[in-house]
Amino acid sequence: MATVPLTEENFESTIRCAQGEEKTVLIDFWADWCRPCKMFGPIFEAASEQHPDLIFGKVDTEAQSGLAGAFAIRSIPTLMVFRDGIAIFQQAGALPADVLEDLIRQVRALDMDEVRRQIAEHQAKHPSGEEG
Helix, strand or coil: CCCEECCCCCHHHHHCCCCCCCCEEEEEEECCCCHHHHHHHHHHHHHHHHCCCCEEEEEECCCCHHHHHHCCCCCCCEEEEEECCEEEEEEECCCCHHHHHHHHHHHHHCCHHHHHHHHHHHHHHCCCCCCC
């Protein structure tokens, strides 16, 4: 499966799960002028071909500055991963192919019930969203 261009119009529907549906979405925040982005692009594209069951989205930070701002993207490329509508990974910098494959393996192995339990526990301890 080829990568999907993400915009403010389709971003939410791409990462959100329909009832009972599980989705894993990897997102590459990039720009055309960014040399590391151009190096990472083919690696990301190749991974999308190797993992057709996952969604690989690309956000052009120049054309979609609102999305870049919403996620506080300060450096590109930045890779984000959502699973079941939950952001579980974000890192700036181009990843080598083997590191991206290892990340995909780790994301697949995550116990999302445990992730949701940890989020609920954190929210119960910090109901106002403040850390303490």
